[in-house]
Amino acid sequence: MEKFEVHILGCGSALPTTRHHATSQVIDLRDKLYMIDCGESAQSQYRKAGLSFARLGHIFISHLHGDHCFGLMGLISTFGLLGRTATLHIHAFPELETLMRPWLDYFCAGMTYEVEFHPFAHGCTDIIYEDRSVSVQAFPLSHRVPCSGFVFQEKPTAAHIRRDMIECFEIPFSQINRIKNGEDYVTPDGKVIPNSRLTTPADTPRKYVYCSDTRFNPNNVQYTRNADLLFHEATFAEEHAARAEQTCHSTARQAAEMAQRSAAKRLLIGHYSARYTDERILLDEARQVFEQTLLAEEGKCYKL
Amino acid sequence: MEKFEVHILGCGSALPTTRHHATSQVIDLRDKLYMIDCGESAQSQYRKAGLSFARLGHIFISHLHGDHCFGLMGLISTFGLLGRTATLHIHAFPELETLMRPWLDYFCAGMTYEVEFHPFAHGCTDIIYEDRSVSVQAFPLSHRVPCSGFVFQEKPTAAHIRRDMIECFEIPFSQINRIKNGEDYVTPDGKVIPNSRLTTPADTPRKYVYCSDTRFNPNNVQYTRNADLLFHEATFAEEHAARAEQTCHSTARQAAEMAQRSAAKRLLIGHYSARYTDERILLDEARQVFEQTLLAEEGKCYKL
Numbered sequence: 001m002e003k004f005e006v007h008i009l010g011c012g013s014a015l016p017t018t019r020h021h022a023t024s025q026v027i028d029l030r031d032k033l034y035m036i037d038c039g040e041s042a043q044s045q046y047r048k049a050g051l052s053f054a055r056l057g058h059i060f061i062s063h064l065h066g067d068h069c070f071g072l073m074g075l076i077s078t079f080g081l082l083g084r085t086a087t088l089h090i091h092a093f094p095e096l097e098t099l100m101r102p103w104l105d106y107f108c109a110g111m112t113y114e115v116e117f118h119p120f121a122h123g124c125t126d127i128i129y130e131d132r133s134v135s136v137q138a139f140p141l142s143h144r145v146p147c148s149g150f151v152f153q154e155k156p157t158a159a160h161i162r163r164d165m166i167e168c169f170e171i172p173f174s175q176i177n178r179i180k181n182g183e184d185y186v187t188p189d190g191k192v193i194p195n196s197r198l199t200t201p202a203d204t205p206r207k208y209v210y211c212s213d214t215r216f217n218p219n220n221v222q223y224t225r226n227a228d229l230l231f232h233e234a235t236f237a238e239e240h241a242a243r244a245e246q247t248c249h250s251t252a253r254q255a256a257e258m259a260q261r262s263a264a265k266r267l268l269i270g271h272y273s274a275r276y277t278d279e280r281i282l283l284d285e286a287r288q289v290f291e292q293t294l295l296a297e298e299g300k301c302y303k304l
Numbered sequence: 305m306e307k308f309e310v311h312i313l314g315c316g317s318a319l320p321t322t323r324h325h326a327t328s329q330v331i332d333l334r335d336k337l338y339m340i341d342c343g344e345s346a347q348s349q350y351r352k353a354g355l356s357f358a359r360l361g362h363i364f365i366s367h368l369h370g371d372h373c374f375g376l377m378g379l380i381s382t383f384g385l386l387g388r389t390a391t392l393h394i395h396a397f398p399e400l401e402t403l404m405r406p407w408l409d410y411f412c413a414g415m416t417y418e419v420e421f422h423p424f425a426h427g428c429t430d431i432i433y434e435d436r437s438v439s440v441q442a443f444p445l446s447h448r449v450p451c452s453g454f455v456f457q458e459k460p461t462a463a464h465i466r467r468d469m470i471e472c473f474e475i476p477f478s479q480i481n482r483i484k485n486g487e488d489y490v491t492p493d494g495k496v497i498p499n500s501r502l503t504t505p506a507d508t509p510r511k512y513v514y515c516s517d518t519r520f521n522p523n524n525v526q527y528t529r530n531a532d533l534l535f536h537e538a539t540f541a542e543e544h545a546a547r548a549e550q551t552c553h554s555t556a557r558q559a560a561e562m563a564q565r566s567a568a569k570r571l572l573i574g575h576y577s578a579r580y581t582d583e584r585i586l587l588d589e590a591r592q593v594f595e596q597t598l599l600a601e602e603g604k605c606y607k608l
Contacts (some may be wrong), residue, residue: 014381014382014385015382015385015386016347016348016351016378016382017351018348018351018352021348022378040344040345040347040348040375040377040378041344041345041348043320043344044320044322044325044344044345047320047321047322048322064410064411065411066377066378066381066411067381070377070378070381071344073344073370073374074320074326074344074370074374077318077370077371077374078319078320081318081319082319095410099406099407099410102403102406103403103407106368106399106403107368107369107370
């Protein structure tokens, strides 16, 4: 299977602690990198994770709370110092460009590359980005301010060619991609080998869904359904369910309910309140509802 | 002696590394805290150093390069989340308020405390702040953009009262502060004990000088003279002296020359270029000129 993994750079909530940084993740899909949210210190965490700066082209910002975007200026400046030339694309609500443009003009004048904003509207459910590997759909979450989740849907891959058939028919290298994409093979003496004999089916395209800050909202199952990996915020334990409701956040149990209703393969929880010195309470509560739950940990990578 | 120490939160230069954070320091003077510069991740480093957020009242920003101020928004937001009520004072060139005000209005609306800016002009040599413990004088450095150094001059302390004299004359507690401040003591039976018999001289007021990003500029000895501790940037080793000149930075040797010309007691160097994986080359070069040189290290505290 092609690479599709999620690196956690920060999984704390608004109040950073000595144990957790503000929110940021990097998706590595077929060796292209996509960042989701960019809290303070994201660039340091990125470096520590050993990820390539050059392979990052697109950043998706879920909402305009500081713990999800205060790391952008530092990251952008660093790319400038490193002599980046490729345009960096930022997908966010339009207010972010309004806020950042004067800072970019002041602090990043004369940079070797461009920062291009791709605004999308509050409540947007469009595919806001796609390339040949992935499409990214936005969908509205239920937070105190406009906030967006993201569905990373892998594009279908080609079928797998059977090695034994390559050897059996001495298929030349030049024909491999054509066969992977569905063509039959015609041998030098004119015999047609049907594609079905030469290939095994392509892998099922995978789906990663990112639910940033949100209260429990089962309507969003239409977007989270069948996720191979569902990230869902789990700021609070059940004992603080009232606080979760009040601040438009979720409990670990609610995150697990979303995973269950979505028939997700696995659930990854994060955005932990600073009040918990041990997040196993969140893991335990989630697993009572949805066994395949994982606790996000900084510096760790989760494969789909 | 009263407490006067410098905590290094970050001593890297513009490009953060896995070993160094962007510039920030905290001065602890008689239990009041003053921050100088606030690069990204300053709040995390502050927390790791175990310093009290409540005791920080004033932040001094040397210049408007991102590695000296991108940590402000995160720090200010965190103080808001923690329910701070005391005004936070920021001393900086006027452009900083212009840049930050829209961000504060957007991200920090409804905070429980005020952020007050105290602008000072480029080239300013005034005392820009004083309280009963310290005065802070700005002075111009020589960088690519307007940049200011800061002289933290301790205010004179009271004389030390001699314990043996307290016991000898059974001096009541109520009289101690008057004697410390120079008064004689009159015994219950009317005998005058002269102050000189009761006290030993006050400690000599100490001086900390912070030389942020700058090329070598011996004219500034008028400000750095007789520093008990001189912080001076030392971005480069001698082999990169041309690069130092070109980017308006200093070599470690130049920092040491400033310390020598200033008759400083000790020199603390920092703001290391990311190219050095071992800063001992900087220490060695500085010590050839000025033996009492220390390498700034993150998380360490330097006493005056």
